[in-house]
Amino acid sequence: MVYKIKTGDKISITESKEKRGWLRKKAAVTAGEESVTYISQVEDVPSNTEIVALVPVNQGILTRLPESVPYIMAFYTLKGMVEHKCRIESYYKDKGSYLMKVRLLDKGKPIQHRQFFRFECMLPIKYNIIREGNLSSDDEKAFSGIIRDLSGGGLCFQANEDMKVGQKIRFSIELDTKLLIAIGTVLRKTEPKDGDYRNEYNVVYSGITGADQERIVRHIFAEQRHNLNVSK
Numbered sequence: 001m002v003y004k005i006k007t008g009d010k011i012s013i014t015e016s017k018e019k020r021g022w023l024r025k026k027a028a029v030t031a032g033e034e035s036v037t038y039i040s041q042v043e044d045v046p047s048n049t050e051i052v053a054l055v056p057v058n059q060g061i062l063t064r065l066p067e068s069v070p071y072i073m074a075f076y077t078l079k080g081m082v083e084h085k086c087r088i089e090s091y092y093k094d095k096g097s098y099l100m101k102v103r104l105l106d107k108g109k110p111i112q113h114r115q116f117f118r119f120e121c122m123l124p125i126k127y128n129i130i131r132e133g134n135l136s137s138d139d140e141k142a143f144s145g146i147i148r149d150l151s152g153g154g155l156c157f158q159a160n161e162d163m164k165v166g167q168k169i170r171f172s173i174e175l176d177t178k179l180l181i182a183i184g185t186v187l188r189k190t191e192p193k194d195g196d197y198r199n200e201y202n203v204v205y206s207g208i209t210g211a212d213q214e215r216i217v218r219h220i221f222a223e224q225r226h227n228l229n230v231s232k
Helices: 017-025 210-231
Strands: 010-015 038-047 050-054 070-077 080-094 097-104 119-129 142-150 154-159 168-175 178-190 199-207
Touching: 010 210, 038 210, 119 154, 119 210, 142 210, 154 178, 168 199, 168 210, 178 210
Parallel strands: none
Antiparallel strands: 010 038, 010 070, 038 050, 050 097, 070 080, 080 097, 119 142, 119 168, 142 154, 154 199, 168 178, 178 199
């Protein structure tokens, strides 16, 4: 399958192992420190090995990353997600936008939904517990909670009801004034570090359309860009 990168595709950027080693030599990070994920967007594709992208955002702030060291960039294309090892070559400003030239250093490889960029949020969620052998939960009791982070591959939410790992739920969330309904499976249950709820659940989507998954990704990147504009 060919993953063609085009203008408008979203990007998540993380530090490669080589880049982490370079920063440690510069005493910029310490061993065990978590890698940061940044988001960006493709603005132009001059060639098969070069793209122009917006200067990345982290927590709503424009961030100029060091040049000439390798990064891992995940591109959200129409065919799915593809990951490239890349190098930022230069920065410049054009028509009010802060841009960077990026060199693709490999042919790229497809990656799975679990590697989607996760967006911290406070978003209401309503859900029903799906009983074994019964995918229709319309007659089941509805519960509510708060989503703490959201991605194209899953979500993390807090609630008071007790569920076991492996439990399937039908959930609904409102994105941009429209309701999104999908099915998810509980991967992990923990006790929240903060908040008003007793339980925290990590859920992977196990029944969602490609269109709804794309809606979630678009919402995440739109919110990040909105936060950036507000902080200016």
